[in-house]
Every structure is written in C-alpha cells, then in structure tokens.
Amino acid sequence: HSVGIIGAPFSKGQPKDGVECAPNKLRAAGLLERLQQQGCAVKDYGNLTFENVALDEPVKGSKSVRTVGSANQRLSEAVKAVKRDGHTAVMLGGDHSLAIGSIHGHTAAVGPVSVVWVDAHADIHTPLSSNTGNIHGQPMSYLLYELQSKVPPLPNFSWMKPCLSSRDLVYIGLRDVDPEEHYIMKLLTVKAFSMTQVDQLGVARVMEETCDYLSKKPIHLSYDIDAIDPSVTPATGTPAVGGLTYREGIYITEYLCQTGLLSAVDMVEVNPLRGRTEDDVHSTVSTAVDLLLGCFGRRREG
Numbered sequence: 351h352s353v354g355i356i357g358a359p360f361s362k363g364q365p366k367d368g369v370e371c372a373p374n375k376l377r378a379a380g381l382l383e384r385l386q387q388q389g390c391a392v393k394d395y396g397n398l399t400f401e402n403v404a405l406d407e408p409v410k411g412s413k414s415v416r417t418v419g420s421a422n423q424r425l426s427e428a429v430k431a432v433k434r435d436g437h438t439a440v441m442l443g444g445d446h447s448l449a450i451g452s453i454h455g456h457t458a459a460v461g462p463v464s465v466v467w468v469d470a471h472a473d474i475h476t477p478l479s480s481n482t483g484n485i486h487g488q489p490m491s492y493l494l495y496e497l498q499s500k501v502p503p504l505p506n507f508s509w510m511k512p513c514l515s516s517r518d519l520v521y522i523g524l525r526d527v528d529p530e531e532h533y534i535m536k537l538l539t540v541k542a543f544s545m546t547q548v549d550q551l552g553v554a555r556v557m558e559e560t561c562d563y564l565s566k567k568p569i570h571l572s573y574d575i576d577a578i579d580p581s582v583t584p585a586t587g588t589p590a591v592g593g594l595t596y597r598e599g600i601y602i603t604e605y606l607c608q609t610g611l612l613s614a615v616d617m618v619e620v621n622p623l624r625g626r627t628e629d630d631v632h633s634t635v636s637t638a639v640d641l642l643l644g645c646f647g648r649r650r651e652g
C-alpha cells in the first residue's frame with residue numbers, strides 16, 4: 351500500500367475546540383511509523399493551513415460557512431494532488447465538514463466513487479433543515495446530486511459542484527439520526543445499516559451486503575470516530591451510546607482493505623480535549639490509529 355497523509359487541523363464545522371489537535375495527536379501516537387512497519391510506503395504531506403475568514407456571520411442558519419467553504423476548497427485540491435501522486439489518500443481531521451473537500455477532491459482525481467460512511471450520525475442535514483447550524487452535520491447534502499436543489503448557493507462554496515449519487519452511498523453505524531435526515535434518507539432510498547442491522551445481521555454480513563450493493567468504483571471510506579462506542583472512544587464532540595465495538599470497527603476496515611478498492615480514507619471527529627482523563631484520550635487516539643492500520647493491511651492474526 352502507498353499512503354499519502356494529509357493533516358486537516360480544522361474545527362469550524364462544529365463548536366467544540368480541540369478537534370483541530372487530532373492530526374498531530376495521531377502522528378504523535380506513531381501512525382506513520384506503524385504504517386511503515388506493516389509494509390506501507392508512506393508520504394506525509396503535512397498539515398494544511400486554513401484561513402480564518404473574518405466576520406463569518408451565519409448564512410441561512412449555517413455557521414462559519416465562509417471558513418468551512420474556504421477550508422474545503424483547499425482540502426479538495428490537496429486530496430486531488432495526493433491521488434494524482436498515486437497514493438491512497440488519508441485525511442486526518444478535524445471535523446466531518448471536511449468530507450466535502452475530501453470526497454470532492456477524490457472524485458476530481460479518479461472520477462465517480464462509492465462512499466462508505468461509518469458514523470453514529472447521517473450528516474445529511476441541509477443548511478435549512480439543520481437544528482444546530484453546524485456544518486459537520488450537513489456535508490452529505492453538499493455532495494449529493496439529488497439534494498442540489500435543497501442547498502442554496504453559499505459564500506466560498508461556488509468552487510464546488512455535487513459529485514456523488516445517493517446510489518453510491520452506504521451508511522454503517524447509525525443511531526442518532528434526526529427526523530429531517532431520516533426523511534431525506536427514505537426519499538433518496540439511501541442504503542443504511544444502522545446499529546439495529548449491525549445487531550441483527552452481524553458486522554460480517556453487513557460488510558458482505560455493503561460490498562454486494564456497491565459497484566466496483568473506488569471506495570471512499572469516511573470514518574467518524576463517534577461510530578465506535580463512547581466506552582472505547584469517548585474523546586469526541588458528539589458521542590452517542592450503543593456504538594460499534596472496537597472489534598466491529600476494526601473488522602469494517604479489514605474487510606474494505608481486502609476488497610482492494612479502498613482509494614481514500616477520512617478519520618474525523620477525534621477531539622483530544624473532550625476526554626475526561628488521559629486514558630480517555632489515549633483510548634480514542636489509539637483506536638483511531640488501529641482503524642487506519644486495518645485499512646492498510648494490518649491483520650489481527652499476525
């Protein structure tokens with residue numbers, strides 16, 4: 351595996367400080383060395399710098415729109431460059447609003463992709479349906495062709511166009527979905543394996559059905575650490591009880607790795623400041639590292 355790492359220390363898609371510290375925390379935990387030890391070629395593209403747009407007043411309820419738009423434009427270019435260099439792109443967030451730039455840039459480089467979105471949340475609010483105005487709850491609406499008429503033109507977002515079909519999206523781990531999001535998902539017949547299906551089918555069957563459902567396009571895995579149960583990964587901004595076990599989370603990455611289709615990975619919403627203890631932070635960060643190692647060939651058997 352050849353891996354290109356992009357650090358995206360960005361927090362303005364949500365209100366809680368700390369998520370911008372995660373890229374360096376993940377590096378400090380030995381992510382790159384561990385990838386190299388398991389045989390990956392690793393290139394670190396460093397951390398992106400983002401401009402803080404002044405007077406970034408809410409637009410149609412969405413907060414920090416200009417700052418989020420500018421950050422994602424920069425991220426899109428960076429991911430496109432990493433793909434053009436021939437690597438599997440790894441974007442270390444930062445909050446989940448960064449999936450806008452990551453998936454946009456990935457698509458710009460390789461053409462249409464499949465998205466596997468592992469998350470407690472659907473992140474499919476539109477700017478108008480969101481109750482919080484936090485754009486980390488909205489990225490999917492900026493990306494989906496089918497929701498284009500529901501997203502008004504926003505400042506610093508004119509650089510992008512929707513680039514994903516709802517047919518090429520699968521959710522895994524959902525358990526905290528707002529009514530407006532559920533309505534949108536039903537309307538678009540989006541394929542979703544909530545925690546109910548994880549319980550009913552088991553994670554192995556969920557992964558088989560996910561890959562049977564998806565075409566053979568390059569896969570973009572967008573992994574929100576809050577998909578994992580907060581007893582394992584508490585240092586995150588929007589924890590929700592009843593999540594994936596560590597083993598289920600790892601199995602998802604092992605399964606996608608062996609498809610050979612994994613083309614880009616996001617690891618987002620790790621927030622080192624949200625751990626109550628040092629152990630909370632360590633458990634969250636080391637789980638995120640292990641999930642990424644699972645994407646690139648680490649096998650628990652040795």
Ligand SMILES: N[C@](CCCC[B-](O)(O)O)(CCN1CCC(O)CC1)C(=O)O
Binds near residue numbers: 445473475484487
């Ligand atoms: N759906 C939420 C959470 C988004 C989480 C984004 B992430 O990237 O972490 O997946 C709101 C969630 N919900 C609102 C009502 C409250 O009672 C409980 C939280 C929103 O803010 O839109």
Ligand SMILES: [Mn+2]
Binds near residue numbers: 469471473486619
């Ligand atoms: Mn998310």
Ligand SMILES: [Mn+2]
Binds near residue numbers: 471
């Ligand atoms: Mn989430």
